[in-house]
Amino acid sequence: MWSSRVAIIGGGIAGCSVARGLAKKGMKPVVFEMGRGLGGRTATRRSREDSMVAIDHGAPAFHATSAEFLNLIHRLRKSGHVEDWKGVRGEMRAGGEFKMSAGNMLSMYVGRGGMSSVCEGLIAELDVETRFQTMIKSFAYDEQEEKRGNWMLTDRKGESLGEFGWIVATSSSLLHNRWTKIYGGPPPLLHAAKEVGMKGIHTVTSLENNPVFVVMMGFDSSHSPALNALPADMIEVTHSDTLSKVVRQTRPGMVPSLVLHSTIPFAQKSVMTHGRGGTAELMGAKNKTTDENKVKSAILSAFEQEVCRPLGINFDLSETDKAVYGPALHRWGSAFPGNVPEIEVPLSMVDGSARIAIAGDFLARPGGNVEQACLSGLEAAEEIYKIYNSAAK
Template identity: 35%
Template sequence: MSPPRVAVIGGGVAACSLAHGLRDSLASRAVSLHVFEMGRASGGRAATRGTRDDPGLRVDHGVPAFAALTPEFGALCESLVAADVLRRCDGDGSAFGVLRSSGTFEAEDAAGAPTRYRPPVGKGMNALCDGLLGGESTLANFTPGTMVTKVEPVAAQWRLTSKGGVDLGTFDWLVVSSTGLAHPRWRTTFGGEPPLVEAAAALGDTALDATLAALAPLQSKPVTAAMLAYGSDAAAAWASLPFFKAQVEADPVLSRIVVQRVSQSLTAVVLHSTHEFARSAAHVYGATSTAARIAGAKSDAGEEGRILDAMLVAAEKRLGGLLGPAAAMRSPAWGPHLHRWGAAFPDAPLLPEGRAVVPSARVAFCGDFVEGGEGRGGSVEGAALSGLRLAKALQREIGGLCGAD
C-alpha cells in the first residue's frame, strides 16, 4: 500500500520546516511529501537571488539574517549551525543598527540584541531551506519553477494543475504554505478567483469555508527591494561601511539597507523600501521577479525605472557622509534590479491556529501568517514554528506516521 501523499504549495521556510518535522516519517515511507515552488529554488522570501552573468553572485534580497527568540527555534538553528547551514551573527562583522537622519550610523547595544543567524561564508540564505529539506539526501520531492493554478477535489483527494495545464498529480492532503492560492489578493495579482476558494465552492465543506473566511481579512505589508552588486574598488568601498544591516531612520522611501560582502571583489547591496512607498508602487513587480517571469504579473518598465531612481536618490542622501566617490553607486557591476515582495509581512488578523488544519477537507495551512501563540507571526521564526507544528498535526491526522523529534 502506497503511503499518503501530501502536496505542499510554496517552498519557503514553513514548507521546508514541515518537511524537516516529517523527516522520520519520510524515511520510513509512512508519508510522501511533494513541494511545488514557483521560484527557481527553495526559500520563498528567504531565497537567494543569483544570476547567470556571474555564478559567484549571491543576493539575499528578502531575509539577510533572522532572530531566534524561542527555545524550540533556537535549538533548531543551533543544529543547523553544527551542520554548517547557518552561522551566528556574533563577532563576525555582522553589525546591526540605525542609520540616523544625520547620516551617521548608530550600532545597536550588543548586550540587549537577540541571537541572530545568517548563512555561512560562501553560502546564501537559501542554505536554510536546503538544510531543512535535508540537502542532497532530502526525502521530499521538490519541484521548482511551477505555479499551481488549479486545485480540484476528486474522490477524497486533491488534483493539482500547473499554469501551463500540466497535471501535477493527485494527493491525499493539500498544504498551503503561501496565502496567494487561498486569498483574495490573487484576483488583483493574477486575475480570477483564488484556486482554493474556487475549489471550496464546489466542495461544500463548511469547516474549509470557515477557514477561508478567517483568512480573507488578512492584510500584508509590501516591500520593494532594489538589488545591486559592485566589483573592484567599489566593492571595497561598500564593504567598508560600518554595518551589515541598518534600519533607516525617518525616511519616506527606504526602511533598511543591507550590505553583503560576497567575496573580496564583490559586494551586494539591497535597498528595502518602506511599506508606504511599496504601496504607492503596487502595480510594479520587477521584470525579473518570479511573479512576472513565471506567473505573468505585469510590470511597467518606465515605472520600474522611476521607482529604482527614487530609491537610489534616497540612498545617496543617507549614505553621502559614509561613502566616498569610489563606491560608484550609480555604476554597479550588476543591477539595479527591482523585486516587489507583495506579501512581505503578514498583518493582523493572522489565521487562528485552530483553523490551520481542516481534516474533513484534508487541507492544512502553515506559514508566518498563522498565529501560533508565540507572537512571532511575520517572521522566519514564526514560519518555521508553524511548519513544525503542522508536521505534528499531520502525524496525528494521518494514521501510521511515526513520531518526529
C-alpha cells in the first residue's frame, strides 16, 4: 500500500485547499512552497525593515459566487482569516474619464491583515506540514521497488525530501519550458508526467499563461497626496498599453500602499526581469536587472499621465522618493491563465494509477481567480481520498 503522505507542490490557494481536504480525511499532506510563506499569487509582501508594511501585490481581493466557496469563506470569516473588502471600485479609460464600477454591488473579500491569511486559514488547526523556501526540482518513483513505489522528491540542491504516496502539482510553471529558461533543468511535472504516461497532460501543456508586472509602494500618508486623492480603491484601467489596474490599500495601523498592475502585453515584452525580494530571486532565477528601472518608470509614468493627470491629481514622480517601501517591481510570470475556450479542461486532474494530481486556477474555466483555484484544490483532494480509500479496502 502506498504511503498516505501526499506531497503538495505549491502553497497557494489550490495547494492549501488540497491540503485542507486531505487533512480533514486523515491523510498526511505536506506542502512544499518555494516562497517564504503561504499565499502564492495571494501572498502579502512584507518588509523586514518595517513591520507596518504589508502589501497585497497579487490578488488584492476576490469574489465568492458558488455555494461551496461561500460556505468556506463564511467559515474563514468566523475564524478571523477573511473579512469583507470595504473599498470602492471604479473604471477609467486611460487618459479619459473615471466612473464608479457597476461591480460595486457584488461583495468582495480579503485576507485579514493581508491576503496571505486566506491560505493560512485554509490549513489552520489541521495536521498539515509546511516546508518553505523549498523548491521541488524533480520527482520520480522509488527505484528500489519492483512495481511503481512511492514518489521520491528532490529539492534544487539535489537533496532528498522523502517518500510520498501521491504528488499534487499546483503550479503551471512545473509544466512549461519557461521553467528551463528561468531555473534550468526540465520542467519537473512535464518530465515526470511523460515518464509515467499521465493521461491528458498534453491538454494542460497547451494552455497559455500570461504575465503581469506590479509596482508597489508604501507611503507615510502625509507624503502621498496622490494616493489620498484617488477616487476609488481599485481602478480598472482600459485602453492603456501599460497599465491595467490601480489598487490603493489602507489597513488600520499599516502603511497605506499603492500597487500598479501592468497589462499582459506590456509584461510579455520583458520576460527575464523579475524584480527583487520575490520568490524568483530567492530561488536564484536568472534575472535581467538592467531592465528593472525601465519597467518601473514606464508603469509609474503611465499612472501619472493616464490616470492622475486626467483626474487633476498631482502625482509628482519624486513622490516615490518619499515612499517608505519601494517602488518595488515584481513579475508574476503566470499571473493569469489564458482562457482558450476551444480547449476543454477539467477543474482538476487526478491520475490514480500514476498517483499524480494537478490542481490550480490554470485548469478551471474561467480560471485566474481565487475561487476556482480553491474549488480545483478541494475537488482534487476529494478524488485522491476516494482512490486511496478504495485501494486501502
